[in-house]
Amino acid sequence: MSTRIAFLKGHGTENDFVIVPDPDNAIDLPPAAVAALCDRRAGIGGDGLLHVVRSAAHPEAKDMAAEAEWFMDYRNGDGSIAEMCGNGVRVFARYLQRAGYAGEGDLAVATRGGVKTVHIAKEGDITVGMGKALLPEGDVTVSVGERSWPARNVNMGNPHAVAFVDDLAHAGDLYSPPPFSPVTAYPDGVNVEFVIDRGPGHVALRVHERGSGETRSCGTGACAVAVATARRDGADPTVTGIPATYTVDVPGGTLVITERPDGEIEMTGPAVIVAEGRIDAEWLERSAS
Ligand SMILES: N[C@@H](CCC[C@H](N)C(=O)O)C(=O)O
DSSP states (O other): OOOOOEEEEEEEEEEEEEEOOOOOSSSOOOOHHHHHHTTTTTOOSEEEEEEEEEEEGGGTTGGTTTOOOOEEEEEEETSOSSSSHHHHHHHHHHHHHTTSOOOOEEEEETTTTTEEEEEEEESSSEEEEEEEEEESSSEEEEEETTTEEEEEEEEEESEEEEEOOOOOGGGOOOOOOOOETTTTTTTTOOOOEEEEETTTEEEEEEEEEEETTESSSSSHHHHHHHHHHHHTOOOHHHHHOOEEEEEEEEEEEEEEEOOOOOSSEEEEEEEEEEEEEEHHHHHHHHHOO
């Protein structure tokens, strides 16, 4: 009988994750193992993987251990590392709640993008404080086929290029990353959001995620879109003192984003655990070699 590794599967607005609880950071998860687990045909399947580790046990998080007991070691579906995942951190919190590691109320979670505060309700949606957006200056252009659009550069811990389009279908099949220029704009790659208006304070997006391809939702992307839309609409809560709230429809559901006068961005949306099981450790080792 080979060794088994526990996993769960969860999603937030259909941005789905393999969850690997590993409090002591004892499981080796090289990029090839993560990609094998996230493979939708030969593995479990997911846009990304949430490695659940105690901050004190992870070299990238031990400095945050005094503030946050748990570290979200997030990986993209291709095995690459990203700084932050907005849907992931809600699902991460839902797992901690289910496992009895967290109760209702506020929970600090360490991420590569810093410590985030997640508010866990008994059931229903979860709200997370995503921190402040950075809006680096500089013109960026995103293209798909013959069409191109100016894009707003928004950093939510991870990089985003937000393009307002007339029709979400203009984003095409999104099988490959949309080219951007200048090519030096995003040395580490970028998540690209295509956005249309649906009404006052209401937009819809499609997204191509760095390291995952087109996904049904991106939480950091929805926050980037809310901020880019606010600035396009002439709203800046940090100047006016008036909070700006946007409803952001994604292919997998709806997220509600508020930018507050202090620049803090709050995101509210669902977080669901759908399954749990065991991974064959020998298969995983073979997949990674
Ligand atoms: N789906 C995530 C974002 C995950 C990271 C992203 N692909 C990147 O490489 O920056 C979200 O919900 O924010």
